[in-house]
């Protein structure tokens with residue numbers, strides 16, 4: 001292993017922080033013969049008059065069982081965007097530290113760097129959107145705290161090579177965040193199974209994609225108990241609301257329904273990939289392990305506008321490095337995919 005030392009990565013103010021202790025840290029079961037006059041709530045029951053469980057224990061118990069991890073390896077957030085922000089705030093000193101991101105990739109890593117006033121060192125992906133290990137290690141200095149890896153990668157869609165990631169986990173002394181927002185669409189193994197092997201590994205997932213719950217905002221962070229304890233210290237006390245917790249519990253138990261939806265999306269994706277071969281201005285169809293496909297067209301701005309005219313909104317990724325004239329299509333229902341293909345062929 002490398003010289004990873006978690007303690008040296010934590011911001012001094014976070015290390016010294018005495019976290020807010022909420023009224024509900026200890027008590028959360030309202031069914032006992034107890035009177036709760038501790039949190040200045042309105043006592044009249046309406047289903048949400050009480051603060052939610054700040055530790056989200058029921059949601060975490062289900063996740064722990066399904067994913068084969070312990071409760072102390074899980075932190076939940078208001079979407080994985082909040083989880084990513086907490087990671088910045090726990091480990092990156094503004095105006096001093098830096099992070100490495102690998103464009104073209106998910107835009108929030110860079111935006112969060114800007115918000116947190118942390119330098120973002122961008123090291124472009126190479127060779128069909130794979131990390132350039134030498135260039136990444138060259139960019140690392142003693143202030144480099146985080147390395148963001150998105151796999152499967154948004155917007156390219158591909159899984160990043162496991163041997164390359166393993167090499168980075170071994171050679172980089174900071175924290176490696178593997179964003180698995182799209183992992184449920186991929187046949188590749190999740191990095192969750194490697195948490196024990198790498199103390200510097202953080203895996204993030206979300207209920208926003210395959211689980212069909214973008215509206216409730218539930219993001220998940222898996223890491224060592226030590227890393228999770230640091231993030232717990234700084235998270236807002238009630239960052240996951242009661243309605244979100246309730247809906248997540250219901251949905252997480254719908255394993256068969258979710259699997260079925262993923263299968264249908266995958267069938268739709270394979271059909272779309274085939275049909276795209278027949279569209280003459282589609283120049284490249286990039287391999288995808290996600291619920292979207294990136295394609296290079298003759299003129300992305302023109303094709304985007306034409307699709308919009310036909311009432312179809314896609315994502316124009318042309319401004320991202322290595323994505324000139326690229327559009328990203330999310331896989332929809334069978335009817336939506338057919339509408340897209342029909343429109344593309346008519347244009």
Ligand code: PMP
Pocket residue numbers: 078079080081082106150154179181182205206207208214217218219
């Ligand atoms: N990571 C990636 C790679 C994403 O594409 C997205 C959403 N587009 C997110 C994270 C954010 O997910 P959430 O809805 O959980 O905040």
